[in-house]
Structures are given as structure tokens and as C-alpha cells.
Amino acid sequence: MDTFLTKNIKKANSSQNHNENLEILSILREIEVYLNSMYNQFEFITDPTLIDSCIYDINSAQNKYSYYLRLYKSRNIS
Numbered sequence: 001m002d003t004f005l006t007k008n009i010k011k012a013n014s015s016q017n018h019n020e021n022l023e024i025l026s027i028l029r030e031i032e033v034y035l036n037s038m039y040n041q042f043e044f045i046t047d048p049t050l051i052d053s054c055i056y057d058i059n060s061a062q063n064k065y066s067y068y069l070r071l072y073k074s075r076n077i078s
Contacts, residue, residue, distance in 0.1 A: 017075065024072045031065045 038061065042054045 021072070021075065024068055024075075028065065028068050028072065031061055031068065035061050035065065 035058065038054060038058045042051070042058065045051055045054060
């Protein structure tokens, strides 16, 4: 399955700000991996305090992802 990131890595290679664009893509990928990990953890926890903590972490990561995705798109790479 091609994600937004895999489709745009080649485009990032040909842009003016090559290193910055690749760094943004790298950050987005790290956040995707972290989110997947948190979603998996969320499925197995039962303690209410840990559930709240996990939801907080997921929301935080989603906000970071949205920020970096907007930044990436604003650089006219998409």
C-alpha cells in the first residue's frame, strides 16, 4: 500500500530544498510508526489511567503529523 509519504519521496528528491524536504518526510514517517505503535498498544491496555495516557499520546502525535504534513504541502511538493 502506497502512503502519501512513499508517493512523494521521489518528488522531494527533485525539489530545491532537497535536505529539508527529506527531513520533513522522515519526521512524518517516524510519527506514522509511533502512531501505529500507540494504536496497537491502545487495543491491549485495560487500566483507565493508561487508556487516558494513550489517548493523549495519540492526539499529540496526530497534531504533530498534521503540522508537518501542512508544512510539507505548503512547500509545493505535493
